[in-house]
Amino acid sequence: MSSHNVKIGLEVHVQVTSLKTKLFCSCSSDYRGKPPNTNVCPTCLGLPGSLPVLNAEAVKAGLMVALALKCSISDLLIFSRKHYFYPDLVKNYQISQYDGVGGAAIAKNGFITINFNGGPKVVRIRRINVEEDPGKIIYPTGSLLTSKYTLIDYNRSGIALLEIVTEPDLTSPKEARIFVDTLRSMLEHMGLVNTELEGSLRVDANISLAGGSRVEIKNISSSKDVEKALAYEIIRQSKALEHGESIRRETRHWDDVKKVTVPARIKEVEEDYRYFPDPDLPPIKLSATVIEEVKSKIPELPDQRVERFIRTYGLSEYLANVLVARKVLADYFEECVKTCKEPELIGNIIVNDFKRWVEELDLSMNAAINMLPPTDLCRLIHLLNGNVINIKILKGVIPKVLKSGKNVETVIYEDGYADISDESVLMRIVDEVIQENPKAVSDALVNPKAINYLVGQVMKKSRGRANPDLTNKLLIKKLNEIGRASGSAG
Ligand code: ZN
Ligand code: MN
Numbered sequence: 001m002s003s004h005n006v007k008i009g010l011e012v013h014v015q016v017t018s019l020k021t022k023l024f025c026s027c028s029s030d031y032r033g034k035p036p037n038t039n040v041c042p043t044c045l046g047l048p049g050s051l052p053v054l055n056a057e058a059v060k061a062g063l064m065v066a067l068a069l070k071c072s073i074s075d076l077l078i079f080s081r082k083h084y085f086y087p088d089l090v091k092n093y094q095i096s097q098y099d100g101v102g103g104a105a106i107a108k109n110g111f112i113t114i115n116f117n118g119g120p121k122v123v124r125i126r127r128i129n130v131e132e133d134p135g136k137i138i139y140p141t142g143s144l145l146t147s148k149y150t151l152i153d154y155n156r157s158g159i160a161l162l163e164i165v166t167e168p169d170l171t172s173p174k175e176a177r178i179f180v181d182t183l184r185s186m187l188e189h190m191g192l193v194n195t196e197l198e199g200s201l202r203v204d205a206n207i208s209l210a211g212g213s214r215v216e217i218k219n220i221s222s223s224k225d226v227e228k229a230l231a232y233e234i235i236r237q238s239k240a241l242e243h244g245e246s247i248r249r250e251t252r253h254w255d256d257v258k259k260v261t262v263p264a265r266i267k268e269v270e271e272d273y274r275y276f277p278d279p280d281l282p283p284i285k286l287s288a289t290v291i292e293e294v295k296s297k298i299p300e301l302p303d304q305r306v307e308r309f310i311r312t313y314g315l316s317e318y319l320a321n322v323l324v325a326r327k328v329l330a331d332y333f334e335e336c337v338k339t340c341k342e343p344e345l346i347g348n349i350i351v352n353d354f355k356r357w358v359e360e361l362d363l364s365m366n367a368a369i370n371m372l373p374p375t376d377l378c379r380l381i382h383l384l385n386g387n388v389i390n391i392k393i394l395k396g397v398i399p400k401v402l403k404s405g406k407n408v409e410t411v412i413y414e415d416g417y418a419d420i421s422d423e424s425v426l427m428r429i430v431d432e433v434i435q436e437n438p439k440a441v442s443d444a445l446v447n448p449k450a451i452n453y454l455v456g457q458v459m460k461k462s463r464g465r466a467n468p469d470l471t472n473k474l475l476i477k478k479l480n481e482i483g484r485a486s487g488s489a490g
Pocket of ligand 2: 013
Protein backbone atom coordinates (compact mmCIF):
# COMPACT_ATOMS: atom_id res chain seq x y z
CA MET A 1 0.00 0.00 0.00
CA SER A 2 1.73 3.16 -1.12
CA SER A 3 0.53 6.41 0.33
CA HIS A 4 0.95 8.45 -2.86
CA ASN A 5 -2.09 6.72 -4.27
CA VAL A 6 -4.35 8.06 -1.56
CA LYS A 7 -6.45 11.18 -1.98
CA ILE A 8 -8.24 12.59 1.02
CA GLY A 9 -10.57 15.56 1.26
CA LEU A 10 -12.29 16.67 4.45
CA GLU A 11 -15.58 18.31 5.24
CA VAL A 12 -15.47 19.77 8.72
CA HIS A 13 -18.62 20.90 10.52
CA VAL A 14 -18.01 23.21 13.44
CA GLN A 15 -20.61 24.68 15.74
CA VAL A 16 -20.12 28.37 16.45
CA THR A 17 -20.36 27.81 20.19
CA SER A 18 -19.55 31.45 20.98
CA LEU A 19 -23.02 32.50 19.79
CA LYS A 20 -25.80 33.08 22.30
CA THR A 21 -28.62 31.89 20.03
CA LYS A 22 -29.30 29.52 17.15
CA LEU A 23 -28.82 30.50 13.50
CA PHE A 24 -32.41 31.44 12.62
CA CYS A 25 -34.28 31.77 15.92
CA SER A 26 -33.74 33.08 19.42
CA CYS A 27 -33.46 29.66 21.10
CA SER A 28 -30.34 29.33 23.22
CA SER A 29 -27.26 27.88 21.60
CA ASP A 30 -26.50 26.22 24.92
CA TYR A 31 -28.47 23.04 24.27
CA ARG A 32 -26.28 20.47 25.99
CA GLY A 33 -27.60 18.71 29.06
CA LYS A 34 -31.15 20.04 28.70
CA PRO A 35 -34.18 17.71 28.78
CA PRO A 36 -34.89 16.47 25.24
CA ASN A 37 -36.95 18.74 23.00
CA THR A 38 -37.13 21.65 25.43
CA ASN A 39 -34.70 24.01 23.70
CA VAL A 40 -36.97 24.53 20.69
CA CYS A 41 -39.43 26.94 19.10
CA PRO A 42 -41.70 26.90 16.02
CA THR A 43 -38.82 27.99 13.75
CA CYS A 44 -36.26 25.36 14.74
CA LEU A 45 -39.06 22.76 14.84
CA GLY A 46 -39.96 23.74 11.27
CA LEU A 47 -43.61 24.34 12.08
CA PRO A 48 -45.76 25.75 9.26
CA GLY A 49 -45.90 29.52 9.20
CA SER A 50 -42.69 30.05 11.15
CA LEU A 51 -40.02 32.19 9.53
CA PRO A 52 -36.24 32.22 9.93
CA VAL A 53 -34.49 35.38 11.13
CA LEU A 54 -30.77 35.40 10.45
CA ASN A 55 -28.30 35.67 13.34
CA ALA A 56 -25.89 38.39 12.16
CA GLU A 57 -23.19 37.25 14.57
CA ALA A 58 -23.11 33.84 12.90
CA VAL A 59 -22.40 35.52 9.59
CA LYS A 60 -19.58 37.51 11.17
CA ALA A 61 -18.14 34.28 12.57
CA GLY A 62 -18.26 32.77 9.08
CA LEU A 63 -16.54 35.84 7.68
CA MET A 64 -13.82 35.73 10.28
CA VAL A 65 -13.03 32.10 9.54
CA ALA A 66 -13.14 32.85 5.81
CA LEU A 67 -10.64 35.69 6.21
CA ALA A 68 -8.36 33.64 8.45
CA LEU A 69 -8.42 30.86 5.87
CA LYS A 70 -7.53 33.37 3.13
CA CYS A 71 -10.73 32.77 1.18
CA SER A 72 -12.39 35.10 -1.26
CA ILE A 73 -15.70 36.31 0.09
CA SER A 74 -18.95 36.23 -1.82
CA ASP A 75 -20.57 39.59 -2.67
CA LEU A 76 -23.97 38.26 -1.74
CA LEU A 77 -24.97 36.16 1.20
CA ILE A 78 -27.41 33.60 -0.19
CA PHE A 79 -29.05 30.79 1.74
CA SER A 80 -30.32 27.76 -0.14
CA ARG A 81 -32.52 24.86 0.78
CA LYS A 82 -30.80 21.49 0.66
CA HIS A 83 -33.46 18.80 0.55
CA TYR A 84 -33.13 15.36 1.96
CA PHE A 85 -35.38 13.16 4.01
CA TYR A 86 -34.02 12.13 7.36
CA PRO A 87 -35.64 12.11 10.82
CA ASP A 88 -33.20 14.63 12.28
CA LEU A 89 -34.18 17.22 9.70
CA VAL A 90 -37.45 18.87 10.72
CA LYS A 91 -38.31 20.63 7.46
CA ASN A 92 -36.97 17.89 5.18
CA TYR A 93 -34.56 20.53 4.01
CA GLN A 94 -31.57 22.12 5.66
CA ILE A 95 -30.98 25.83 5.26
CA SER A 96 -27.46 25.85 3.92
CA GLN A 97 -25.54 27.47 1.09
CA TYR A 98 -25.00 26.23 -2.42
CA ASP A 99 -21.89 26.80 -4.45
CA GLY A 100 -23.71 26.55 -7.81
CA VAL A 101 -26.30 28.17 -10.04
CA GLY A 102 -28.58 30.46 -8.04
CA GLY A 103 -26.56 30.08 -4.88
CA ALA A 104 -23.24 31.02 -3.32
CA ALA A 105 -21.05 29.86 -0.50
CA ILE A 106 -20.10 32.64 1.88
CA ALA A 107 -16.47 32.09 0.90
CA LYS A 108 -14.27 29.96 -1.31
CA ASN A 109 -10.76 29.28 -2.59
CA GLY A 110 -8.75 29.66 0.57
CA PHE A 111 -5.96 27.63 2.11
CA ILE A 112 -4.41 26.50 5.37
CA THR A 113 -0.72 25.84 5.77
CA ILE A 114 -0.04 22.83 7.95
CA ASN A 115 3.24 21.57 9.34
CA PHE A 116 3.81 18.04 8.21
CA ASN A 117 7.03 16.01 8.24
CA GLY A 118 8.98 19.09 9.27
CA GLY A 119 7.86 21.21 6.35
CA PRO A 120 4.94 23.44 5.49
CA LYS A 121 2.22 22.08 3.24
CA VAL A 122 -0.61 24.04 1.71
CA VAL A 123 -4.07 22.49 1.87
CA ARG A 124 -6.60 24.27 -0.30
CA ILE A 125 -10.01 25.19 1.07
CA ARG A 126 -12.74 24.73 -1.50
CA ARG A 127 -15.50 26.58 0.28
CA ILE A 128 -17.12 27.58 3.56
CA ASN A 129 -20.88 27.41 4.17
CA VAL A 130 -22.97 28.82 6.97
CA GLU A 131 -25.76 26.36 7.72
CA GLU A 132 -28.02 24.95 10.42
CA ASP A 133 -27.32 21.86 12.48
CA PRO A 134 -29.97 19.11 12.36
CA GLY A 135 -31.39 17.52 15.49
CA LYS A 136 -29.68 14.68 17.24
CA ILE A 137 -30.57 11.04 16.69
CA ILE A 138 -30.17 8.81 19.71
CA TYR A 139 -29.87 5.04 19.58
CA PRO A 140 -30.88 4.02 23.11
CA THR A 141 -30.17 0.30 22.89
CA GLY A 142 -27.02 0.21 20.83
CA SER A 143 -25.74 1.81 17.69
CA LEU A 144 -27.15 2.78 14.31
CA LEU A 145 -27.06 -0.87 13.34
CA THR A 146 -28.22 -2.58 16.49
CA SER A 147 -30.59 -0.28 18.35
CA LYS A 148 -34.20 -1.55 18.55
CA TYR A 149 -35.60 1.94 18.20
CA THR A 150 -34.47 5.52 17.66
CA LEU A 151 -35.12 8.69 19.61
CA ILE A 152 -34.83 12.19 18.29
CA ASP A 153 -33.88 15.34 20.21
CA TYR A 154 -34.34 18.65 18.41
CA ASN A 155 -32.53 20.76 21.02
CA ARG A 156 -29.60 20.97 18.60
CA SER A 157 -31.80 21.70 15.59
CA GLY A 158 -30.87 25.09 14.14
CA ILE A 159 -27.53 25.58 15.88
CA ALA A 160 -25.18 27.61 13.66
CA LEU A 161 -22.64 25.52 11.82
CA LEU A 162 -19.76 26.36 9.56
CA GLU A 163 -19.05 23.75 6.95
CA ILE A 164 -15.43 23.93 5.84
CA VAL A 165 -14.55 21.83 2.81
CA THR A 166 -11.03 21.13 1.57
CA GLU A 167 -9.81 20.08 -1.84
CA PRO A 168 -8.55 16.46 -1.89
CA ASP A 169 -5.01 17.64 -1.11
CA LEU A 170 -4.33 15.35 1.81
CA THR A 171 -2.40 12.17 1.15
CA SER A 172 -2.32 10.26 4.42
CA PRO A 173 -4.39 9.69 7.57
CA LYS A 174 -1.72 11.38 9.68
CA GLU A 175 -1.75 14.44 7.47
CA ALA A 176 -5.54 14.60 7.76
CA ARG A 177 -5.25 14.49 11.52
CA ILE A 178 -2.74 17.35 11.51
CA PHE A 179 -5.02 19.37 9.25
CA VAL A 180 -7.93 18.97 11.69
CA ASP A 181 -5.68 19.89 14.63
CA THR A 182 -4.42 22.98 12.82
CA LEU A 183 -7.92 24.11 11.89
CA ARG A 184 -9.15 23.42 15.40
CA SER A 185 -6.44 25.58 16.94
CA MET A 186 -7.29 28.41 14.53
CA LEU A 187 -10.97 28.23 15.50
CA GLU A 188 -10.05 28.16 19.18
CA HIS A 189 -7.80 31.18 18.80
CA MET A 190 -10.57 33.11 17.05
CA GLY A 191 -12.70 32.43 20.12
CA LEU A 192 -15.50 30.93 18.02
CA VAL A 193 -15.54 27.28 18.99
CA ASN A 194 -15.12 25.56 22.31
CA THR A 195 -13.81 22.32 20.87
CA GLU A 196 -14.04 20.50 24.19
CA LEU A 197 -17.83 20.44 23.92
CA GLU A 198 -19.17 17.13 22.68
CA GLY A 199 -20.12 17.30 19.00
CA SER A 200 -18.76 20.80 18.43
CA LEU A 201 -16.42 19.59 15.69
CA ARG A 202 -17.42 16.76 13.36
CA VAL A 203 -15.55 15.57 10.33
CA ASP A 204 -16.68 13.77 7.19
CA ALA A 205 -13.75 12.36 5.28
CA ASN A 206 -13.65 11.51 1.57
CA ILE A 207 -11.04 9.02 0.54
CA SER A 208 -10.16 7.33 -2.70
CA LEU A 209 -7.39 5.00 -3.71
CA ALA A 210 -6.09 4.82 -7.26
CA GLY A 211 -8.43 2.48 -9.13
CA GLY A 212 -11.32 2.89 -6.70
CA SER A 213 -14.28 5.19 -6.21
CA ARG A 214 -14.61 7.88 -3.62
CA VAL A 215 -15.94 6.76 -0.26
CA GLU A 216 -17.26 9.16 2.32
CA ILE A 217 -16.91 8.42 6.04
CA LYS A 218 -19.49 10.31 8.08
CA ASN A 219 -19.47 11.88 11.50
CA ILE A 220 -16.03 11.41 12.95
CA SER A 221 -15.75 13.38 16.15
CA SER A 222 -12.04 13.83 16.81
CA SER A 223 -8.82 14.30 14.88
CA LYS A 224 -7.52 11.09 16.42
CA ASP A 225 -10.49 9.19 15.01
CA VAL A 226 -10.06 10.90 11.63
CA GLU A 227 -6.67 9.25 11.45
CA LYS A 228 -8.01 5.89 12.63
CA ALA A 229 -11.04 5.88 10.32
CA LEU A 230 -8.93 6.75 7.29
CA ALA A 231 -6.29 4.17 8.15
CA TYR A 232 -9.05 1.58 8.48
CA GLU A 233 -10.48 2.55 5.09
CA ILE A 234 -7.10 2.36 3.36
CA ILE A 235 -6.66 -1.19 4.56
CA ARG A 236 -10.23 -2.17 3.73
CA GLN A 237 -10.12 -0.65 0.26
CA SER A 238 -6.66 -1.85 -0.72
CA LYS A 239 -7.55 -5.39 0.36
CA ALA A 240 -10.70 -5.27 -1.76
CA LEU A 241 -8.79 -3.91 -4.74
CA GLU A 242 -6.14 -6.61 -4.35
CA HIS A 243 -8.91 -9.21 -4.50
CA GLY A 244 -10.19 -7.68 -7.70
CA GLU A 245 -13.32 -6.28 -6.08
CA SER A 246 -14.49 -2.83 -7.06
CA ILE A 247 -14.91 -0.06 -4.53
CA ARG A 248 -18.34 1.45 -5.04
CA ARG A 249 -19.11 5.03 -4.33
CA GLU A 250 -20.80 5.02 -0.96
CA THR A 251 -21.21 6.67 2.39
CA ARG A 252 -19.92 4.82 5.40
CA HIS A 253 -20.49 5.46 9.06
CA TRP A 254 -17.62 5.58 11.57
CA ASP A 255 -18.45 3.39 14.54
CA ASP A 256 -16.32 5.03 17.20
CA VAL A 257 -16.88 2.23 19.65
CA LYS A 258 -15.83 -0.63 17.42
CA LYS A 259 -13.41 1.59 15.48
CA VAL A 260 -14.60 0.33 12.10
CA THR A 261 -16.45 1.90 9.18
CA VAL A 262 -19.78 0.36 8.19
CA PRO A 263 -21.88 0.99 5.06
CA ALA A 264 -24.52 3.64 5.73
CA ARG A 265 -26.44 4.57 2.61
CA ILE A 266 -25.79 5.12 -1.05
CA LYS A 267 -24.63 8.70 -1.28
CA GLU A 268 -27.04 11.26 -2.73
CA VAL A 269 -25.75 13.03 -5.76
CA GLU A 270 -26.00 16.77 -5.92
CA GLU A 271 -29.18 16.72 -8.03
CA ASP A 272 -30.98 14.76 -5.32
CA TYR A 273 -30.70 17.75 -2.99
CA ARG A 274 -32.80 19.97 -5.32
CA TYR A 275 -31.05 23.09 -4.13
CA PHE A 276 -32.85 26.37 -4.53
CA PRO A 277 -32.51 29.77 -2.85
CA ASP A 278 -34.59 30.00 0.31
CA PRO A 279 -37.39 32.47 -0.43
CA ASP A 280 -37.72 33.27 3.27
CA LEU A 281 -34.15 34.61 3.36
CA PRO A 282 -33.53 37.16 0.64
CA PRO A 283 -29.92 37.69 -0.47
CA ILE A 284 -27.95 40.18 1.61
CA LYS A 285 -25.12 42.29 0.27
CA LEU A 286 -21.96 41.73 2.29
CA SER A 287 -20.56 45.23 2.62
CA ALA A 288 -16.86 46.03 2.59
CA THR A 289 -17.39 47.84 5.89
CA VAL A 290 -18.61 44.73 7.64
CA ILE A 291 -15.79 42.67 6.18
CA GLU A 292 -13.23 45.27 7.31
CA GLU A 293 -14.80 45.36 10.76
CA VAL A 294 -14.51 41.58 11.09
CA LYS A 295 -10.97 41.62 9.73
CA SER A 296 -9.90 44.14 12.37
CA LYS A 297 -11.20 41.80 15.08
CA ILE A 298 -9.20 38.72 14.08
CA PRO A 299 -7.06 38.00 17.13
CA GLU A 300 -3.55 36.55 17.14
CA LEU A 301 -3.67 33.29 15.15
CA PRO A 302 -1.63 30.15 15.85
CA ASP A 303 1.09 30.92 13.27
CA GLN A 304 1.75 34.30 14.81
CA ARG A 305 1.59 32.88 18.29
CA VAL A 306 4.15 30.17 17.50
CA GLU A 307 6.46 32.87 16.18
CA ARG A 308 5.94 34.99 19.27
CA PHE A 309 6.59 32.01 21.57
CA ILE A 310 9.91 31.38 19.81
CA ARG A 311 10.85 35.06 19.82
CA THR A 312 9.68 36.06 23.30
CA TYR A 313 10.27 32.92 25.32
CA GLY A 314 13.14 31.38 23.36
CA LEU A 315 11.17 28.14 22.91
CA SER A 316 12.15 25.60 20.28
CA GLU A 317 9.93 25.46 17.22
CA TYR A 318 8.77 22.04 18.35
CA LEU A 319 7.68 23.14 21.82
CA ALA A 320 6.01 26.28 20.47
CA ASN A 321 4.07 24.25 17.92
CA VAL A 322 2.88 21.62 20.37
CA LEU A 323 1.74 24.24 22.89
CA VAL A 324 -0.09 26.37 20.34
CA ALA A 325 -1.81 23.35 18.78
CA ARG A 326 -4.26 23.69 21.68
CA LYS A 327 -5.16 27.25 22.66
CA VAL A 328 -5.97 26.18 26.20
CA LEU A 329 -2.49 24.68 26.54
CA ALA A 330 -0.78 27.77 25.16
CA ASP A 331 -2.83 29.95 27.53
CA TYR A 332 -1.84 27.68 30.42
CA PHE A 333 1.81 28.05 29.47
CA GLU A 334 1.62 31.84 29.34
CA GLU A 335 -0.22 31.98 32.65
CA CYS A 336 2.54 29.89 34.28
CA VAL A 337 5.30 31.98 32.76
CA LYS A 338 3.76 35.10 34.31
CA THR A 339 4.48 33.82 37.84
CA CYS A 340 7.48 31.66 37.13
CA LYS A 341 9.87 33.01 34.56
CA GLU A 342 11.31 29.76 33.29
CA PRO A 343 9.62 29.33 29.93
CA GLU A 344 11.78 26.53 28.64
CA LEU A 345 11.42 24.38 31.73
CA ILE A 346 7.68 25.08 31.93
CA GLY A 347 7.21 24.41 28.22
CA ASN A 348 9.02 21.10 28.53
CA ILE A 349 7.06 20.01 31.59
CA ILE A 350 3.74 20.97 29.99
CA VAL A 351 4.47 19.18 26.72
CA ASN A 352 6.37 16.13 27.94
CA ASP A 353 4.61 15.47 31.22
CA PHE A 354 1.36 17.36 31.69
CA LYS A 355 0.00 16.95 28.16
CA ARG A 356 1.19 13.37 27.89
CA TRP A 357 -0.61 12.44 31.11
CA VAL A 358 -3.76 14.30 30.16
CA GLU A 359 -3.90 12.19 27.01
CA GLU A 360 -2.93 8.98 28.76
CA LEU A 361 -5.63 9.46 31.39
CA ASP A 362 -8.10 10.69 28.77
CA LEU A 363 -8.93 13.87 30.68
CA SER A 364 -10.19 17.08 29.19
CA MET A 365 -7.51 19.74 29.05
CA ASN A 366 -9.62 22.16 31.07
CA ALA A 367 -10.34 19.63 33.80
CA ALA A 368 -6.65 18.80 34.05
CA ILE A 369 -5.68 22.47 34.27
CA ASN A 370 -8.18 22.88 37.10
CA MET A 371 -6.44 20.07 38.94
CA LEU A 372 -2.98 21.50 38.36
CA PRO A 373 -3.55 25.24 38.01
CA PRO A 374 -0.65 27.52 36.98
CA THR A 375 0.05 28.47 40.61
CA ASP A 376 0.51 24.79 41.50
CA LEU A 377 2.78 24.03 38.58
CA CYS A 378 4.85 27.07 39.53
CA ARG A 379 4.92 25.83 43.11
CA LEU A 380 6.41 22.54 41.89
CA ILE A 381 9.07 24.44 39.99
CA HIS A 382 9.72 26.55 43.06
CA LEU A 383 10.22 23.38 45.12
CA LEU A 384 12.52 22.06 42.42
CA ASN A 385 14.60 25.22 42.42
CA GLY A 386 14.77 25.18 46.20
CA ASN A 387 16.09 21.60 46.04
CA VAL A 388 13.12 20.42 48.07
CA ILE A 389 12.31 17.96 45.30
CA ASN A 390 14.26 16.83 42.26
CA ILE A 391 13.05 16.69 38.66
CA LYS A 392 12.23 13.01 38.90
CA ILE A 393 9.93 13.62 41.82
CA LEU A 394 8.40 16.60 40.06
CA LYS A 395 7.59 14.39 37.08
CA GLY A 396 6.08 11.78 39.40
CA VAL A 397 3.86 14.29 41.18
CA ILE A 398 2.05 15.38 38.01
CA PRO A 399 0.27 12.07 37.22
CA LYS A 400 -0.54 11.62 40.92
CA VAL A 401 -2.22 15.03 41.03
CA LEU A 402 -4.11 14.29 37.80
CA LYS A 403 -5.21 10.85 38.95
CA SER A 404 -6.22 11.74 42.49
CA GLY A 405 -7.41 15.32 42.18
CA LYS A 406 -5.33 16.09 45.28
CA ASN A 407 -3.20 19.19 45.25
CA VAL A 408 0.56 19.36 44.86
CA GLU A 409 1.31 19.87 48.57
CA THR A 410 -0.82 16.93 49.61
CA VAL A 411 0.79 14.58 47.11
CA ILE A 412 4.28 15.64 48.11
CA TYR A 413 3.46 15.31 51.76
CA GLU A 414 1.64 11.99 51.54
CA ASP A 415 4.29 10.42 49.41
CA GLY A 416 7.04 11.48 51.76
CA TYR A 417 8.91 12.97 48.86
CA ALA A 418 10.91 15.51 50.81
CA ASP A 419 12.12 16.88 54.06
CA ILE A 420 9.41 19.33 54.69
CA SER A 421 11.17 22.62 54.91
CA ASP A 422 8.99 24.34 52.42
CA GLU A 423 6.66 26.83 54.05
CA SER A 424 3.60 26.13 51.97
CA VAL A 425 3.83 22.36 52.39
CA LEU A 426 4.41 22.68 56.09
CA MET A 427 1.68 25.27 56.49
CA ARG A 428 -0.90 22.74 55.31
CA ILE A 429 0.12 20.35 58.06
CA VAL A 430 0.19 23.12 60.64
CA ASP A 431 -3.31 24.14 59.58
CA GLU A 432 -4.54 20.58 59.90
CA VAL A 433 -3.02 20.15 63.34
CA ILE A 434 -4.62 23.40 64.51
CA GLN A 435 -7.99 22.29 63.16
CA GLU A 436 -7.76 18.92 64.83
CA ASN A 437 -6.57 20.11 68.26
CA PRO A 438 -8.79 22.96 69.43
CA LYS A 439 -8.11 22.21 73.09
CA ALA A 440 -4.31 22.34 72.67
CA VAL A 441 -4.68 25.52 70.64
CA SER A 442 -6.60 27.32 73.38
CA ASP A 443 -4.03 26.06 75.92
CA ALA A 444 -1.18 27.37 73.79
CA LEU A 445 -2.89 30.73 73.48
CA VAL A 446 -2.58 31.26 77.22
CA ASN A 447 0.50 29.16 77.95
CA PRO A 448 3.34 29.49 75.39
CA LYS A 449 4.92 26.27 76.62
CA ALA A 450 1.88 24.29 75.51
CA ILE A 451 2.96 24.93 71.94
CA ASN A 452 5.33 21.98 72.24
CA TYR A 453 2.41 19.60 72.10
CA LEU A 454 1.35 21.10 68.76
CA VAL A 455 4.93 20.90 67.43
CA GLY A 456 4.89 17.25 68.39
CA GLN A 457 1.65 16.69 66.50
CA VAL A 458 3.12 18.29 63.37
CA MET A 459 6.20 16.08 63.64
CA LYS A 460 3.98 13.03 64.04
CA LYS A 461 1.76 13.95 61.12
CA SER A 462 4.76 14.55 58.88
CA ARG A 463 6.34 11.30 60.04
CA GLY A 464 9.29 13.22 61.38
CA ARG A 465 10.02 15.09 58.22
CA ALA A 466 8.93 18.56 59.30
CA ASN A 467 11.68 21.06 59.86
CA PRO A 468 11.32 21.80 63.64
CA ASP A 469 12.46 25.44 63.60
CA LEU A 470 10.13 26.28 60.76
CA THR A 471 7.31 24.34 62.43
CA ASN A 472 7.79 26.39 65.58
CA LYS A 473 7.86 29.64 63.65
CA LEU A 474 4.72 28.80 61.66
CA LEU A 475 2.82 27.65 64.73
CA ILE A 476 3.63 30.87 66.60
CA LYS A 477 2.58 32.92 63.59
CA LYS A 478 -0.67 30.98 63.30
CA LEU A 479 -1.43 31.20 67.02
CA ASN A 480 -0.81 34.96 66.96
CA GLU A 481 -3.31 35.26 64.13
CA ILE A 482 -5.88 33.22 66.03
CA GLY A 483 -5.22 35.24 69.21
CA ARG A 484 -5.72 38.50 67.35
CA ALA A 485 -8.86 37.27 65.63
CA SER A 486 -10.51 36.05 68.86
CA GLY A 487 -9.33 39.21 70.63
CA SER A 488 -10.98 41.48 68.13
CA ALA A 489 -14.10 39.30 68.01
CA GLY A 490 -14.41 39.43 71.78
ZN1 ZN B 1 -35.77 27.83 18.01
MN1 MN C 1 -23.09 20.36 5.79
